[in-house]
Structures are given as C-alpha cells and as structure tokens.
Amino acid sequence: xxxxxxxxxxxxxxxxxxxxxxxxxxxxxxxxxxxxxxxxxxxxxxxxxxxxxxxxxxxxxxxxxxxxxxxxxxxxxxxxxxxxxxxxxxxxxxxxxxxxxxxxxxxxx
Amino acid sequence: xxxxxxxxxxxxxxxxxxxxxxxxxxxxxxxxxxxxxxxxxxxxxxxxxxxxxxxxxxxxxxxxxxxxxxxxxxxxxxxxxxxxxxxxxxxxxxxxxxxxxxxxxxxxxxxxxxxxxxxxxxxxxxxxxxxxxxxxxxxxxxxxxxxxxxxxxxxxxxxxxxxxxxxxxxxxxxxxxxxxxxxxxxxxxxxxxxxxxxxxxxxxxxxxxxxxxxxxxxxxxxxxxxxxxxxxxxxxxxxxxxxxxxxxxxxxxxxxxxxxxxxxxxxxxxxxxxxxxxxxxxxxxxxxxxxxxxxxxxxxxxxxxxxxxxxxxxxxxxxxxxxxxxxxxxxxxxxxxxxxxxxxxxxxxxxxxxxxxxxxxxxxxxxxxxxxxxxxxxxx
Numbered sequence: 023x024x025x026x027x028x029x030x031x032x033x034x035x036x037x038x039x040x041x042x043x044x045x046x047x048x049x050x051x052x053x054x055x056x057x058x059x060x061x062x063x064x065x066x067x068x069x070x071x072x073x074x075x076x077x078x079x080x081x082x083x084x085x086x087x088x089x090x091x092x093x094x095x096x097x098x099x100x101x102x103x104x105x106x107x108x109x110x111x112x113x114x115x116x117x118x119x120x121x122x123x124x125x126x127x128x129x130x131x
Numbered sequence: 132x133x134x135x136x137x138x139x140x141x142x143x144x145x146x147x148x149x150x151x152x153x154x155x156x157x158x159x160x161x162x163x164x165x166x167x168x169x170x171x172x173x174x175x176x177x178x179x180x181x182x183x184x185x186x187x188x189x190x191x192x193x194x195x196x197x198x199x200x201x202x203x204x205x206x207x208x209x210x211x212x213x214x215x216x217x218x219x220x221x222x223x224x225x226x227x228x229x230x231x232x233x234x235x236x237x238x239x240x241x242x243x244x245x246x247x248x249x250x251x252x253x254x255x256x257x258x259x260x261x262x263x264x265x266x267x268x269x270x271x272x273x274x275x276x277x278x279x280x281x282x283x284x285x286x287x288x289x290x291x292x293x294x295x296x297x298x299x300x301x302x303x304x305x306x307x308x309x310x311x312x313x314x315x316x317x318x319x320x321x322x323x324x325x326x327x328x329x330x331x332x333x334x335x336x337x338x339x340x341x342x343x344x345x346x347x348x349x350x351x352x353x354x355x356x357x358x359x360x361x362x363x364x365x366x367x368x369x370x371x372x373x374x375x376x377x378x379x380x381x382x383x384x385x386x387x388x389x390x391x392x393x394x395x396x397x398x399x400x401x402x403x404x405x406x407x408x409x410x411x412x413x414x415x416x417x418x419x420x421x422x423x424x425x426x427x428x429x430x431x432x433x434x435x436x437x438x439x440x441x442x443x444x445x446x447x448x449x450x451x452x453x454x455x456x457x458x459x460x461x462x463x464x465x466x467x468x469x470x471x472x473x474x475x476x477x478x479x480x481x482x483x484x485x486x487x488x489x490x491x492x493x494x495x496x497x498x499x500x501x502x503x504x505x506x507x508x509x510x511x
Contacts, residue, residue, distance in 0.1 A: 025408075033510040090508065092375045094409075095407075
C-alpha cells in the first residue's frame with residue numbers, strides 16, 4: 023500500500039492546467055488537453071490488447087468538475103459532457119512528467 | 132480569598148506538589164499497544180483531576196471493543212507508581228470510535244458512518260454471511276453502534292440469519308424520504324433482498340446493479356454508526372467496483388477456508404482491493420476445525436492453519452479461526468446468531484475476540500490515515 027498518492031489537486035483555471043502534488047514530493051502541472059487526450063476510458067483507449075497508452079488529440083479541453091472516486095482514483099468531468107474516464111492514481115502518476123520522472127526535461131522549459 | 136491561602140499553605144506543607152502537568156508527563160510513558168504512540172499525545176487522557184493525592188482520569192479508548200484495556204490500565208498504574216504524592220488512583224474507561232475513512236471526503240454517501248468494513252472473499256461458500264452477521268453482533272455487544280448491510284445480490288441471506296420478517300419503512304428526514312432499516316437483535320439492517328421478489332434470481336447488468344446499491348446505501352437512514360459491516364457477494368465483480376467507487380471504505384476483511392484451493396482465491400481478492408486502495412485489515416479462517424460433540428476432540432476437516440499461514444505470507448493481520456459447528460448453523464437457520472443465543476459459548480468468545488482484534492486494526496488504520504494527508508481538490 024505504499025504507492026504514491028496525490029495530496030492536492032489544484033485546477034489552475036487561468037492556465038488550463040491541473041497541478042497535482044504527490045505525497046512523495048512529485049509536483050507537475052498537467053495541461054488539460056494532455057489529460058483529456060490520455061483519457062483512460064474504453065471509448066478513448068479502445069479494447070485492444072496493447073498496453074500502450076493512446077493519445078487522442080483534442081483542440082479544447084474545458085474542465086467542469088474534479089471528483090474523487092473511492093480511495094484510488096479521480097474523475098474529470100469535461101465541458102462536452104465526457105466523464106467516463108476513471109483516472110487511477112497509478113495512471114495519473116504514469117502521466118507525470120516532472121523533472122524526477124523525466125530528467126531529460128531539465129533545462130528545457 | 133481564604134481558599135487561596137489555604138491552598139497555598141497546603142502547598143507549603145508538601146514538599147513537591149502534584150499537578151496535572153506532572154501526571155501527564157508521567158503518563159507519556161504509557162503507549163497505546165497497537166498504535167505505538169503515547170496515550171497523552173493521542174489525546175486519550177480526559178477529565179484529569181488531582182485532589183489531595185487522588186489522581187483521577189478517563190482513558191478514552193479508540194474503540195469500546197479494545198482488546199488491550201487491561202494492559203493500558205496496568206501501564207498507567209505503573210507509570211504513576213513512582214510519582215510522589217499519589218495516594219489513590221481512579222482510572223475509568225470511555226471510548227470514542229475514530230473514523231478511519233481515507234481519501235477525499237466529498238463523495239461519501241454515508242457521512243454519519245465512521246467506519247465501513249467490507250466482509251469479502253474470493254470465492255463463495257466460505258461462510259461470509261455468517262461471519263459478517265456474528266461479527267456485527269460482536270461489535271455491538273462490545274458497545275459500539277453497529278449496522279449491517281447485506282450487499283450479496285446473488286444470495287442475500289442476512290434477513291434469514293438475523294430473523295428479519297419485515298422490510299424497511301419509509302420515513303421523512305429533513306424533508307427527504309428515507310428508508311428506516313429494520314432493527315434485529317439491536318442492529319439496524321439493510322439488505323438488497325428487501326427489494327427483490329422472493330424466489331426470483333437477480334439477472335442484472337452492471338448499471339442496474341449500481342443503481343440498486345446506490346439506493347441501498349444512500350436512501351437508508353442509518354443514523355450515527357461507529358461501524359457498518361457489509362456482507363459482500365463473492366468474487367471481484369460489479370458490486371465490489373461500485374463499493375470501491377461510491378464509498379470511503381475503511382477496510383476489507385477477507386474470509387477463507389483453510390484448504391489450498393480456497394486460498395488461491397484470497398490472492399485474487401487481495402489484488403483487487405490493492406488496486407482500489409482499500410486496506411485489508413484482516414483475514415479470518417472459517418470452518419477451521421470441527422469439535423466433535425461425542426469425544427470433544429478437534430478435527431481438522433480442511434487443513435487448519437492454512438489461512439493463518441497465507442495471512443503471514445501476505446502480511447495481512449490474522450484475526451482468528453472460527454470452528455465449524457452445528458450450533459452456528461442452527462443459530463443462522465433460526466435467525467438468532469450464536470452470540471445472541473449463547474454469548475458465553477466457546478464460539479461466542481471466538482467472535483468477540485475477532486471483533487476486538489478487528490476494531491484494534493481499524494484504530495491503527497485510522498491513525499495511519501490521519502498521518503497520510505487526505506486529498507484536497509481545489510480550484511484557483
């Protein structure tokens with residue numbers, strides 16, 4: 023049970039980003055279009071056997087609501103009504119691109 | 132004014148003065164044996180008074196089912212034995228059950244319930260419902276406000292086990308229509324069985340099921356409960372997913388029979404709860420052994436101890452072993468759980484002991500939950 027868990031999810035409306043702070047110190051601001059593009063629901067990811075995460079580009083991803091699901095996941099309700107993606111903490115963490123997760127990003131902005 | 136001087140004079144007569152601070156300082160050496168923190172920092176020492184050498188206080192336990200009350204009392208006595216000026220000790224016990232729901236709190240359907248415990252198993256037929264019913268009765272006999280929720284859609288057996296003849300009644304609470312759970316043996320009880328036609332099989336797809344469970348949980352007027360024991364259907368399907376998404380579950384208890392083939396399914400159940408981050412607070416071995424009514428010898432029908440070994444392997448607390456006896460079965464058939472029928476029986480003690488251990492584990496989970504920050508969702 024010692025998997026990293028988020029302690030704060032901050033919807034920074036002006037920047038259209040969602041900052042997730044984890045209990046082990048990781049912090050990253052997820053762009054809304056990035057999160058929406060990686061929506062984990064079956065409609066977006068398909069039913070294929072591939073483990074690879076599929077990215078579906080979207081022009082716009084307005085966020086209406088963020089809701090905790092049980093002890094383990096987050097639901098994002100997008101303005102177009104899409105809300106079938108249940109983003110488990112593990113999945114959100116796999117999308118984290120902070121400097122600890124992606125050291126190659128150091129130096130670039 | 133005179134009182135003040137009297138007090139002053141008394142102080143002078145005694146070389147060192149016994150104060151609340153000194154007593155608290157001494158009590159800091161007493162640890163809660165399960166949470167591993169001192170009872171003063173945990174805020175368990177209440178109503179402390181020092182009067183002419185008589186020290187009185189209440190230890191507020193984290194559960195009325197505390198298995199370690201005597202030990203805490205002994206430790207308190209020892210801690211204060213060397214304190215100068217103590218002539219008399221008056222320790223009483225109270226309890227305030229702490230909630231152990233983890234995670235963000237905004238979506239909880241059951242805000243008046245402090246602890247939600249799922250009784251689960253990987254496979255059917257291990258005696259989950261019998262264990263759930265007797266465990267709920269045991270928690271209630273320990274003095275905790277306890278409710279029982281039967282979510283076993285495939286075979287809702289709690290109404291039979293608890294002898295319930297009538298379903299819930301509609302009542303109005305703050306303008307909203309709610310269901311008042313029937314009370315059996317002192318426990319409020321809801322069952323999915325109340326909403327099904329008798330003798331009809333449930334052939335529902337997920338969404339229908341989710342809706343029914345949502346109603347079962349959210350529309351019931353439970354009132355303030357320390358523990359809600361939930362009898363789950365076997366396996367790892369829709370009901371489990373619904374509970375893990377709709378509720379802030381404190382922990383799951385796995386029930387298994389001791390033979391290898393049954394234990395294999397424990398692994399599956401464990402992996403599911405790990406995925407949805409519901410802590411497993413214990414494993415119970417049911418049908419562990421049979422006590423012969425002719426020779427009083429204990430027979431190991433399956434391979435007794437198998438579940439305990441598995442618990443050690445998975446690092447899950449082992450809560451206890453329940454024997455297979457005709458009296459448990461008879462109690463269930465009659466709608467009077469063994470603990471109500473014969474509370475002093477050996478088997479009754481087994482359930483009381485398991486309930487105490489479970490309550491202890493939930494207190495530990497609660498303390499751990501307060502340390503790991505709960506999730507905040509904000510907007511800026």
